[in-house]
Amino acid sequence: MADDYSVLAERHLHICRRFGNEVSTVGDRWHSQSPCGAWDARGVLEHVIGFHDVLLLRPLGAKPQRPKDDPVGRWMATAQALEGVFERPGLFDGIVDIPPIGNNPPSQIDAAQVVPLLSRDVLIHTWDIGRSAGHEVTLDPEVCRSFLEGLPPDIDVLAASGLYDKPKGPPAGADNQALLLARLGRDPTWSP
Numbered sequence: 001m002a003d004d005y006s007v008l009a010e011r012h013l014h015i016c017r018r019f020g021n022e023v024s025t026v027g028d029r030w031h032s033q034s035p036c037g038a039w040d041a042r043g044v045l046e047h048v049i050g051f052h053d054v055l056l057l058r059p060l061g062a063k064p065q066r067p068k069d070d071p072v073g074r075w076m077a078t079a080q081a082l083e084g085v086f087e088r089p090g091l092f093d094g095i096v097d098i099p100p101i102g103n104n105p106p107s108q109i110d111a112a113q114v115v116p117l118l119s120r121d122v123l124i125h126t127w128d129i130g131r132s133a134g135h136e137v138t139l140d141p142e143v144c145r146s147f148l149e150g151l152p153p154d155i156d157v158l159a160a161s162g163l164y165d166k167p168k169g170p171p172a173g174a175d176n177q178a179l180l181l182a183r184l185g186r187d188p189t190w191s192p
Contacts, residue, residue: 005092005112012119013086015143016079019048019122022130022137023075030071034132035190036125037165041132044125045071049078051121055114057081059096060088120147124184127177134192144176151183159185 023045030042039047049066057064057078062085064077085091092115095108123139130137151158158164165185170178178188 008092008112008115008119009086011143012115012122013083014140015119015122015126016082018140019126019129020075020079022126022133022135024072025135026071026129026133029133032132032134032192034128035186036128039128041129042071044128044132045075048122048125049074051118052078052082054101055098055109055118056085056096056111059098060085060091116150120150120184123147124181124186127181127186131190132192139177139180141176144180148176148180148183151180155183158183 026041030045031040034041034044036044036047056062062081064081066077067073092112096111096114098107098109100106123143127137127139155167159166167185168182168187170182171189174182174188181188
């Protein structure tokens with residue numbers, strides 16, 4: 001089982017590194033609209049940072065010192081903290097206690113279940129960040145295939161969670177990246 005956990009950790013860090021590559025190339029386009037309707041590129045970045053803080057970093061006592069007005073530096077500090085957390089022995093052996101946040105009561109999560117969800121979220125937001133900066137973004141085809149195969153058969157269940165928009169119709173001849181983006185409420189042909 002430890003080998004399976006190391007694969008989860010390495011895949012997540014791989015996806016986070018790719019996200020970091022896109023973050024580092026946004027330049028002065030942080031206020032550009034993203035494919036996520038209500039967010040600009042900076043909003044996407046802060047969402048990804050926030051989910052990691054709430055679900056892994058804070059509960060595990062990792063407190064990255066992030067610069068306030070440096071988006072790239074904010075992600076770099078987050079990525080370093082994640083690497084440190086994933087190096088800890090036993091991360092996937094038990095339940096992670098989530099402290100109360102805002103109006104939400106304390107809860108618990110299984111890291112082995114939440115890390116793949118975070119990985120999928122970061123993968124999709126890698127595309128969002130890159131597209132908001134006007135880049136063509138090619139996601140890892142094997143990772144896209146794996147996440148696509150792992151989606152629930154009911155195509156509306158993810159949208160019902162409130163975390164994703166309704167699925168879009170993929171373009172003709174769509175590859176796994178376009179199919180995954182469309183299933184998760186993105187228009188794979190979106191441009192800024």
